[in-house]
Amino acid sequence: MEATIIRGRGGGLTLAATRNKSCPLDVVQEQFEVSSGLPLTFFPVNPRESVVRLSTDLNIKFSAATICVQSTVWKLDSFNELLGQWFVTTGGV
Template identity: 55%
Template structure:
């Protein structure tokens, strides 16, 4: 004789992301991504890395005094006002770049490696945005 007992597997709910000051990270607010350890370079920015002037890729600025470019986090669920861990979102540089590209972060294969570039497509998860 067998009996079935329903087992519920509890998945912990995602945690809200906080900035270095402990404040909740808000959708659409401009932020800078900076290294936590002083003397380890500057913030995140766009630069040419492919022996060409365009497209631009996401890199860390060499100089500690360079905060990089401001960016925003936008969850694919626009009703969410805050950013949550392990949820889909778009990361978009707020400043214009010197290249005609979108400034939305995405993963791209280049020379056999995955690199983070700044020419993705903003939007909800789909085949067009899976690498964002």
């Protein structure tokens, strides 16, 4: 999975309802570069580890409350054949 963030064309990462549904919220880039987005926490998948090491699996979580009753941990949701891209959404573990 590769996230594409375009400098000069948007700000930080945030949550938004997309694909004509209110939940789960998808991970999107803020429209304006002056918008910093939401704070994130990176942590290892293995709960016995205390640091994220290079080339290991990790979880990414927004440090924010949402209108959806679910986790704000990221997960891959569905693949858009037309765009050739994955939707990154919330509700992961």
